[in-house]
Amino acid sequence: MRSYLNECQRIESMMGEVYRKLARVPRYSDRLRTLFDRLARDEEDHARELALAKGLPEEIFFAGPALSSDRLDQLSRRAFQFRKLADAPPASETKILEVARELEREFIELHLRNAVRFRDERLGRLFDGLARDDQEHLAELEDFFTAPASREKH
Numbered sequence: 001m002r003s004y005l006n007e008c009q010r011i012e013s014m015m016g017e018v019y020r021k022l023a024r025v026p027r028y029s030d031r032l033r034t035l036f037d038r039l040a041r042d043e044e045d046h047a048r049e050l051a052l053a054k055g056l057p058e059e060i061f062f063a064g065p066a067l068s069s070d071r072l073d074q075l076s077r078r079a080f081q082f083r084k085l086a087d088a089p090p091a092s093e094t095k096i097l098e099v100a101r102e103l104e105r106e107f108i109e110l111h112l113r114n115a116v117r118f119r120d121e122r123l124g125r126l127f128d129g130l131a132r133d134d135q136e137h138l139a140e141l142e143d144f145f146t147a148p149a150s151r152e153k154h
Contacts, residue, residue: 016043060120
């Protein structure tokens with residue numbers, strides 16, 4: 001289970017790094033860079049929360065069958081691809097927003113599935129909170145995506 005939490009933490013950290021990098025892309029609009037900066041802080045907070053969760057006793061983890069690591073591995077690969085997309089030269093705002101939205105949807109699903117599988121309600125609340133944060137991220141990305149007049153043309 002700790003390896004599962006380690007991988008979750010690694011993905012959250014990677015997403016924080018990607019969003020932080022995107023927040024510094026000069027050709028992106030100020031509004032988008034501000035959004036990416038906020039998302040980076042949230043993902044970094046998620047990674048810290050997961051690091052703390054790893055200190056809890058092993059016996060309080062999953063109450064039911066653990067989730068397949070295949071899904072987590074798939075999300076890890078997708079996060080890595082997102083990082084490559086953010087590398088120089090970074091993709092267009094539209095493409096970055098599309099991929100970020102897809103990833104946030106997948107993270108919501110993963111966090112909600114995890115939230116119901118813990119013996120200890122603290123861990124359930126942690127993953128429920130991660131899902132809520134990711135739902136907010138998705139809403140902000142959707143709002144930005146559906147307001148093209150506020151975006152720069154690329």
